[in-house]
Every structure is written in C-alpha cells, then in structure tokens.
Amino acid sequence: MKRELLSEETLQIALASLPDWQIEGRELVREFRFDSYLAGIEFVNRIAQEAEALNHHPDLLVGWRKVIVRLTTHSAGGLTGLDVTLAGNISAV
Incomplete structure (x- = not known):
C-alpha cells in the first residue's frame, strides 16, 4: 500500500512537535550529539529497534560522538x- 505524502502545512505542524528536526529536501533530518562514540553506537542500536517495530528504516551516519538521522519514505517519494x-x-x- 502506497503511503500518502504530507502537505507542507501538515509538515510544518509536525515540525512544531519535533524539536531540532529539520526538513532538507524530501527528508526529515536531525543530528544527535553524545559524550562518547560508544554512546552514539548504543543510540543507533536503540533506533534500530524502533525502526524494525515500524518496518521503516532511516539512513544513519555515525561519526565521532554524533549520529545524523535522515528519514524519508522512498516508496512515496518524500515525507x-x-x-x-x-x-x-x-x-x-
């Protein structure tokens, strides 16, 4: 079943309840910072559990003491x- 893209108005309302998330093109993006590299890795493992539960998997960039999360619904071509x-x-x- 194809998911429906959200309107610009709906996205702006959603962003109001998602502090520190930003829209970049057709993605929701947020950078998380940690006190250590391993804390970031633990965070990624916890994200993986959430992603599996929804069967919706983000793109993750793991760096030194930071993780960048990018969300989009590829099959719908956007958010x-x-x-x-x-x-x-x-x-x-």
Whole structure:
C-alpha cells in the first residue's frame, strides 16, 4: 500500500512537535550529539529497534560522538506520516 505524502502545512505542524528536526529536501533530518562514540553506537542500536517495530528504516551516519538521522519514505517519494512517527519515537529514545 502506497503511503500518502504530507502537505507542507501538515509538515510544518509536525515540525512544531519535533524539536531540532529539520526538513532538507524530501527528508526529515536531525543530528544527535553524545559524550562518547560508544554512546552514539548504543543510540543507533536503540533506533534500530524502533525502526524494525515500524518496518521503516532511516539512513544513519555515525561519526565521532554524533549520529545524523535522515528519514524519508522512498516508496512515496518524500515525507509521510510514518516518517513523523519514527522521528517522534527516535526523539523519545
């Protein structure tokens, strides 16, 4: 089943409830910073659990004491409610 793209208005409302997330093109993006490299890796493992539960998997860039998360629904060609849901779940981690 194809997911519906969110309107610009809906995205702006969603962003109000997702502090530090930004829209970059067709993606929701956020950088998380940590006190150590291993803390970032532990965070990635926790994100993986959330992603598997929703069967929706972000692109992750792991660096020294930081993790950049990029969300989009590739099959829809942009942002859907699934991306907003996962962003909220990741923020709660």
